[in-house]
Amino acid sequence: MEREEGDTRARDEERQDYTRVMEVMTVERDLEQPGTMSDLDQRQSVEGVDELECSPDVARKGSVSTQFQGHGNGKAFDACTSLSCSSSSSSCPSPPALLSTLSLSSSSPVSFMPSLKWDAVLADGRLVLDVYQRGGAVMPALWESAPEQMKLVQYVRLGSEDEEVVGDALSVLPHLTQLRSLAIRGHRFYDAQGDPLPGLLTSLPPTFSCCSLLVHLDLSFNRLSSLPACLFSLCHLSELLLCHNLLISLPAEVDGLVALRRLSLLGNKLETLPSQLGLLDELQELDVSFNQLINLPDELGRLKNLLTLELSSNRLRELPETLGSLYSLRVLAIHSNELRIIPEALKSLPELTRLDVRNNPLGRPPTPPPLPPAPAAQTDSLIPELHLAFNKHKFSVSSAGCHVFLPGGGELLFPRGCVKSFTQFKWAERKPDRKWIWLEEHDFLLSRPLELLPHGITFDKPVEVCVPYHRTRRGEVIVRRYDGHSWSTLPTRTRRGSHKHSCRPQGRPARLACCTVTHFSWFVAVSRPVRDCCSVIPEGALLVSRYDPGIKLTFPPNCTTHARAVTLQVLQVAQSVVQDLTGDSHASASPLLCLSQTPSMHFLQPVKVQIPLPPGLTGHTVDMSRLHLLHGDPVAHTWTDVTAQVSLYITHLYAIFSVTHFSWYWLWYTTHSCISGVVRKVYHRLKQFRVQFLVLQRKTDLTQVLLQCLPSDKIDCRLSSLSEQYDGPQPSDVCNLLEGEQFFAGFERGIDIVSDRPDCREGRLAFTFYSHLKNIKEVHVSPTQQQEGTVRGQVSVNGEVPNDLPEEVARKRKGHDNQWLATLPLRLPGADQEGSVYGERQYPPLNLGDPESGYLTETNLLGISLRISNDWRNIGINLGISYKELDRIQFKHRDNLGAMVLEMLFHWARGQEKAGTGAVPRLIDALIESGRRDLAEEVEDIVNLGKRKYTESLKRVGLETETPTTSAQS
Numbered sequence: 001m002e003r004e005e006g007d008t009r010a011r012d013e014e015r016q017d018y019t020r021v022m023e024v025m026t027v028e029r030d031l032e033q034p035g036t037m038s039d040l041d042q043r044q045s046v047e048g049v050d051e052l053e054c055s056p057d058v059a060r061k062g063s064v065s066t067q068f069q070g071h072g073n074g075k076a077f078d079a080c081t082s083l084s085c086s087s088s089s090s091s092c093p094s095p096p097a098l099l100s101t102l103s104l105s106s107s108s109p110v111s112f113m114p115s116l117k118w119d120a121v122l123a124d125g126r127l128v129l130d131v132y133q134r135g136g137a138v139m140p141a142l143w144e145s146a147p148e149q150m151k152l153v154q155y156v157r158l159g160s161e162d163e164e165v166v167g168d169a170l171s172v173l174p175h176l177t178q179l180r181s182l183a184i185r186g187h188r189f190y191d192a193q194g195d196p197l198p199g200l201l202t203s204l205p206p207t208f209s210c211c212s213l214l215v216h217l218d219l220s221f222n223r224l225s226s227l228p229a230c231l232f233s234l235c236h237l238s239e240l241l242l243c244h245n246l247l248i249s250l251p252a253e254v255d256g257l258v259a260l261r262r263l264s265l266l267g268n269k270l271e272t273l274p275s276q277l278g279l280l281d282e283l284q285e286l287d288v289s290f291n292q293l294i295n296l297p298d299e300l301g302r303l304k305n306l307l308t309l310e311l312s313s314n315r316l317r318e319l320p321e322t323l324g325s326l327y328s329l330r331v332l333a334i335h336s337n338e339l340r341i342i343p344e345a346l347k348s349l350p351e352l353t354r355l356d357v358r359n360n361p362l363g364r365p366p367t368p369p370p371l372p373p374a375p376a377a378q379t380d381s382l383i384p385e386l387h388l389a390f391n392k393h394k395f396s397v398s399s400a401g402c403h404v405f406l407p408g409g410g411e412l413l414f415p416r417g418c419v420k421s422f423t424q425f426k427w428a429e430r431k432p433d434r435k436w437i438w439l440e441e442h443d444f445l446l447s448r449p450l451e452l453l454p455h456g457i458t459f460d461k462p463v464e465v466c467v468p469y470h471r472t473r474r475g476e477v478i479v480r481r482y483d484g485h486s487w488s489t490l491p492t493r494t495r496r497g498s499h500k501h502s503c504r505p506q507g508r509p510a511r512l513a514c515c516t517v518t519h520f521s522w523f524v525a526v527s528r529p530v531r532d533c534c535s536v537i538p539e540g541a542l543l544v545s546r547y548d549p550g551i552k553l554t555f556p557p558n559c560t561t562h563a564r565a566v567t568l569q570v571l572q573v574a575q576s577v578v579q580d581l582t583g584d585s586h587a588s589a590s591p592l593l594c595l596s597q598t599p600s601m602h603f604l605q606p607v608k609v610q611i612p613l614p615p616g617l618t619g620h621t622v623d624m625s626r627l628h629l630l631h632g633d634p635v636a637h638t639w640t641d642v643t644a645q646v647s648l649y650i651t652h653l654y655a656i657f658s659v660t661h662f663s664w665y666w667l668w669y670t671t672h673s674c675i676s677g678v679v680r681k682v683y684h685r686l687k688q689f690r691v692q693f694l695v696l697q698r699k700t701d702l703t704q705v706l707l708q709c710l711p712s713d714k715i716d717c718r719l720s721s722l723s724e725q726y727d728g729p730q731p732s733d734v735c736n737l738l739e740g741e742q743f744f745a746g747f748e749r750g751i752d753i754v755s756d757r758p759d760c761r762e763g764r765l766a767f768t769f770y771s772h773l774k775n776i777k778e779v780h781v782s783p784t785q786q787q788e789g790t791v792r793g794q795v796s797v798n799g800e801v802p803n804d805l806p807e808e809v810a811r812k813r814k815g816h817d818n819q820w821l822a823t824l825p826l827r828l829p830g831a832d833q834e835g836s837v838y839g840e841r842q843y844p845p846l847n848l849g850d851p852e853s854g855y856l857t858e859t860n861l862l863g864i865s866l867r868i869s870n871d872w873r874n875i876g877i878n879l880g881i882s883y884k885e886l887d888r889i890q891f892k893h894r895d896n897l898g899a900m901v902l903e904m905l906f907h908w909a910r911g912q913e914k915a916g917t918g919a920v921p922r923l924i925d926a927l928i929e930s931g932r933r934d935l936a937e938e939v940e941d942i943v944n945l946g947k948r949k950y951t952e953s954l955k956r957v958g959l960e961t962e963t964p965t966t967s968a969q970s
Contacts, residue, residue, distance in 0.1 A: 125152055125178075129169075130159040130188050136169035137162075143172045154180040159188040160199035160222055174210040182214060186221035196221075204228040212236065220244055220264075232256035243267050255279040266290055266310070278302040289313050289333065301325040312336050312356065319343055327351065335359050383416065387501065388427075396424050405501040409468035409510025410450060418461040425520070426453040434740045434768045437524060438480065438487035441594075441634070442571060442687060444527040444739055445770045446470050446477065446513075452520035455484065462516035466497070469513050469525035470772040474572075476530050479515040482522040490515040527772070529569045529594070536564045536597075545570055548591065550654060552610040559605035566662070569594040575615055577685055578668075582678050587670040588614035589682070590655070594634075595662035606658035614669040619652040626671055629657060630679050632664030639666070639679045688736040689771050693745075694718070695795045695824040696728035702828060707745050707795070708776040709737070709769055732797070732822035737769045743799035743821060751793030751826055752784050764798075783828055791828040797821040848909050848919050856920060860942055861909065864935055865901040871930055872901045878926035879908045 127142075129135030136158045143150050153176050160166050166184065173179070186199020199222035209230040217231070220243035231237070232253045237260060244267040255276040262285040270291040277286075278299030286303070287310040294315050301322025308331040309323075316337040323329075324345020332346065335358040342357065383401040390407045397404075397414045399421065404412040406427060430449040439445065446469035467479055478492045497509035513525040530547045536555045545551035547570040555566075571592040578589050590611050613622060627650075631642045649656040655667055668675060690712045698704040706726060710718055712734050719731070737743070744764040747753060752763060759766045759777075769775055783791045798819045848856040868875060876886050881904065889907070893899035912919040920943055927936040 126155040127153050128155075128157050130157045130183070130185065133159070133189055134162050134165050135159060136165045139169045139172045143175060147175070150176060152178055154178050156181070157183045158185075160184050160186050160201040161189060161197040163200040166201055170205055170208070174205075174207040177210065177213070179211045179214055181216040182211070183216075183218035184222070185218055199223065204230050206230050209233040215239070217241070227251055227254070229253070235259060238262065240264070250274050250277070252276045258282070261285070263287070273297055273300075275299040281305065284308070286310065296320055296323075298322045304328060307331070309333070319346065321345060324349065330354070332356070383413075385500070393428060394424060394426050396422050398422050403498075405498070406450075409497050409501070409512070411464075411466040411497060411501070411512060412452070413464035413466070414459075415461045415463070418459045418463055419457075420460070423457065427451070428453075430522070432524075432768065432770060432773070434742060436482075437740070438482075439526065439740055440528065442475075442529055444472065444475070444772055445524065446472060446527050446772050447525040448773070449482075450523045452523070455519065455521055458519050459517075462518055463520075464514055464516050465523055466495075466512040466514040467523050467525045468497070468510040471511060472527040472772060474529075475527040477513045478526055478528060479513045480524050480526050481515075481517070482524075484521065490517070529571055532568045534566055536560055536566050538562075541566075543568055547572075548612065550610065550612045551591065551593065553595075554608040554610070555603075556605045556607070559603045559607060561604070564601075565598045567594075567596045571686060573682060573686060578682055581681050581685065582670055582672060582675070584670050584672060587668070587672075588616055589669070590614045590667040592632075592683075592686075593665045595665065597662050600662075602661045606660055608656060608658050609665065610654050610656050611665075611667055613650070613653060613655055614667060617669060619650050622650060622669070624648075624650070626669050627655075628668045628670070628675055629655075630666040630668060630676070632666065632679075632683070634664055637680070637683075639676045639683070641674075641676060685736075687738055689739070689769075690734050691737050691769065692734055693732040693797050693822050693824065694722075694728070695826055696722060696726035697826070698725060699727050700725075703780050703782060704778060705781050705795075705826065706776065706778050707765065707767075708774070709743070709767060709797075710775065711771055729825050732824055735821045737799065739769070739771055741769050741799060743767050743769065743797055746796050746798065747781055747793060747826070748796055749793040750784050750791050751781050751828060753779050753781055781826075781828070793826045793828070794823055795826050796823045848912060848923075855946060856923075856939070856942065860939075861902075861905050864939065865898065865905055868901045868905075868932070868935070869897070871932055872897075872904050874930040875926055875932065876904045876908070878929045879923070881908055 127139075129138065150172070156173070156176070156179060158166070158169050169184075173182070184199070184201055186201075187196040189197050191197055199220075201219060201222040202224060206229075208228070212234065214234050214237055216239045217234070217237060218239075218241040220241050222245050224242065224245040224247060227242075227247065227250060229251075231240070232251075233256065235256075235258060237257055239262040240257065240260060241262075241264045243264050247265065247268040247270055249270065249272060250265075252274050253276075254274060257280065259282055260280050261282050263280075263283060264285075264287040266287050267290045270288060270293055273288065273293065273296060275297040276299075277283075278297065278301070280303065282305060283303050284305055285308040286306060287308075289310045289312040291314050293311070294317065296311075296316070296319065298320045299322075300309075301320065301324070303326060305328055306326050307328055309326070309329060310331075310333045312333045313336040316334065316339055319334070319339065319342065321343050324343055327349065328351055329349050330351050331354045332349075332352060333354075333356040334342075335356045337360055339357070339360040340362060342362070346352070346355070383403050385403045385405065386395055387405045388395060388407060395402075395404060397419055399417060399419060401414045401416040401418060402412075404414070406412065408429070412427075428451045430451055432445060432448055437445065437449070447467050450465075450467055452465070465479070469477060477494050479490045480487050481490055492513050492515050494511065494513055497512050499509060501509065515523075530545070532543060532545055532547075534541055534543045536559070538558060538560060540557040540559065541555045543553040543555075543566060545568055551568070551570060553566070553568060571594065573589055573592065575588050578587050579585055590613065593609070593611060595609075613619070627643065627648070628641050629643045629646060629648060630639045632639050646657045646659070657665075659665070666679065668679065670678075672678065691709050692712050692715045694706065694708045694710070694715070696706045698706070706722070708718070715731050744761070744766055746764040753760060753765070765777060765779065767775060767777070799821050800819065848861070873886055873890075876889075877883075885907065886904070889900055889903045893903060909919075912922075920939065924936045924939050927933070927939065
């Protein structure tokens with residue numbers, strides 16, 4: 001029997017990476033509004049289905065009755081609907097989209113208007129209801145009104161986001177005896193926060209076995225914890241998709257699916273597989289990736305027809321030798337497991353074309369067994385808990401121990417017996433001080449210092465201190481401790497905080513950097529480049545980088561007479577930065593190696609260093625005359641080309657050289673002959689951040705000013721979150737700052753800070769930039785002199801040039817001197833003024849128009865306003881705005897023409913919400929009457945484009961509206 005075309009397209013999309021599955025399986029329509037369908041193969045078949053303009057609770061508040069009446073042979077039906085919308089909804093849904101808010105009641109049939117053709121819901125034996133919210137609710141009415149036509153259905157798609165609707169639909173499915181393909185999936189729609197709605201299907205009724213002709217079944221994104229027994233009687237089932245459920249195991253009865261060719265169990269919680277799985281002789285594709293499998297049954301080797309086997313992202317430690325009998329296997333994915341060896345028989349399979357073994361510890365010695373847990377860990381569940389409020393900085397701990405939850409996400413775990421009697425402790429979060437906090441090269445501060453008091457007490461058992469930190473995408477996270485005299489790095493492990501404690505209401509637990517200590521002091525979380533260490537003994541050693549296994553240090557025998565501690569750190573540099581600073585479009589560089597040792601003595605034998613070639617190069621394409629090995633001095637910050645002094649050996653992917661002392665080494669590929677100066681610039685760029693400055697005023701109190709410095713890639717998100725409460729100029733231009741660099745914000749030209757502050761020096765606010773902290777301050781300002789009218793001041797940001805900043809970098813600092821960074825305008829209203837003085841205001845979202853004449857959004861109005869210029873008053877008059885209102889707008893924004901235009905357009909748009917239909921045609925007519933036919937044509941083009949997309953999306957799913965002539969005839 002022939003499989004449906006839509007399912008064939010969907011088959012290629014199921015095998016996706018689990019970490020991106022939410023992005024792949026969910027898509028946004030052209031209109032980019034919540035509530036749209038979210039499956040990629042659905043987009044291919046019904047892309048662009050129009051979304052309702054109703055509020056989400058229309059379905060609950062509305063009331064719909066349906067009746068289907070057959071005519072002749074039953075191929076044409078009329079469906080009439082009656083919907084009462086809540087008053088809170090902006091508009092009612094158009095008839096083709098009505099099913100998305102249906103609340104069906106077949107017990108009270110009425111005559112419906114307008115009429116819909118039967119093929120709007122059912123065509124060619126296909127019943128597609130997962131493009132509507134609660135679409136499955138229509139099935140009982142369809143079965144009651146037209147059972148003969150429903151018996152012919154072969155293809156059904158349902159959403160499972162509503163448990164009651166799914167139950168009603170399941171009661172009808174056993175009657176569809178000709179059913180061949182069925183999909184009951186979650187993640188079809190978004191909620192108000194933009195998250196996909198989960199499927200609520202937990203089981204199937206026993207009567208489901210009546211669908212004996214079923215060939216394809218998709219139950220993905222649901223809550224199935226076990227495989228329903230009714231499935232095992234489906235002897236024709238060829239494809240079974242159970243992705244992203246809650247399955248822990250498969251029953252032995254799975255061997256009853258004798259016709260099964262494809263089985264996908266991606267993203268469940270499977271710990272074992274039954275041996276009966278090997279009895280599925282027809283199986284061609286098996287996907288059990290992203291589960292918790294530790295081993296596999298030997299019987300899998302009996303699947304003679306298996307073509308694809310997906311085992312990635314599990315906990316497999318070994319593969320059965322019987323897999324070498326899968327002579328038809330073409331694709332084997334076993335990446336992201338714990339495999340240390342691969343059976344030789346797998347490597348010699350005759351048909352195998354793809355073997356993915358990434359992220360496995362292949363060839364490494366077995367990991368030693370973990371140490372037995374400490375006695376305190378066995379009784380952690382019985383330790384009392386204490387949740388502290390922000391204003392509570394003292395707490396007491398007894399000999400019974402305590403699990404203390406600090407505000408902001410931090411945790412302190414006192415085991416039993418760590419103190420002998422009741423002891424009082426204090427905690428405090430301090431401001432970071434750049435003169436006090438110790439940061440090495442390329443370190444980033446991830447938290448504010450956490451001080452725990454008293455400092456002098458020594459615990460009888462180690463206490464776990466967990467410091468919350470901000471997310472970082474590079475390097476490793478460590479905890480540093482200050483004991484009053486010096487800083488030290490503690491062994492650190494990272495984890496998520498307890499689910500009982502979240503730093504945000506209904507948010508995810510905080511990220512924690514945890515360490516164990518025997519006494520309290522100051523603690524901070526720091527990110528540093530991944531550091532690998534080893535002890536080199538006279539017999540030799542091998543050090544492999546965790547950052548890139550291709551980076552290796554080989555220490556030969558007799559290279560040292562005493563044991564040495566060796567450290568390796570790797571820094572990656574973006575190829576775009578290298579090319580921009582060198583001016584060479586072909587330039588590239590390998591990762592920077594930072595090598596150190598204790599004690600610092602030359603090795604007796606050369607140490608072999610292996611590093612990858614710069615990106616884009618291989619041993620066959622590299623030009624040795626352009627390859628340069630640079631030696632760096634971490635103290636003098638100088639770089640020397642040592643290519644001619646070392647023996648550089650090139651393989652296909654790596655460069656190998658030997659050294660007798662450790663320092664920094666960097667392999668470059670460029671056409672420049674002298675590159676020491678360029679390398680110095682690139683190295684300092686690695687330590688710099690591209691930042692922008694914000695100066696915003698609170699809308700309700702313009703004297704309250706917010707100043708913040710953020711990395712440029714975070715500025716848009718921050719502006720969006722502040723736009724409802726703050727108003728101000730656009731962010732500054734991009735500047736470069738170092739981690740821990742100090743800068744100052746000064747108020748100038750008639751504006752000053754109201755109160756004295758400890759961080760204010762000579763009228764300037766002092767900041768210390770830390771890339772992963774907020775760098776934010778709020779102050780109250782006032783005019784230096786009482787005056788009428790707007791006070792037009794400014795905020796100037798100046799920085800101190802670090803002592804170790806290269807001269808060529810300091811010269812390129814923007815401005816009239818080498819300390820100036822940015823200047824932003826700041827305005828205060830005079831005594832006779834109220835409200836915001838900024839012309840560029842934030843306007844609320846709006847949809848101006850109606851389904852018949854089209855819609856304009858606030859973005860469209862903003863684009864039009866930029867071209868209206870001095871014609872704004874004539875256009876306003878033709879739009880029906882009174883002269884008095886136009887005069888008020890002109891006086892309010894007399895110094896800002898753009899603000900006048902925006903105020904006029906949005907004042908008229910707000911008045912159209914109660915004016916009925918035809919708002920867009922009225923705007924077009926007003927533009928034509930004002931002599932701006934160019935703008936009128938632009939508005940028409942915008943509206944026509946939107947209407948065309950809407951019509952095309954309806955045609956793709958067979959929901960195109962009828963022409964007036966056709967409707968009259970029907």
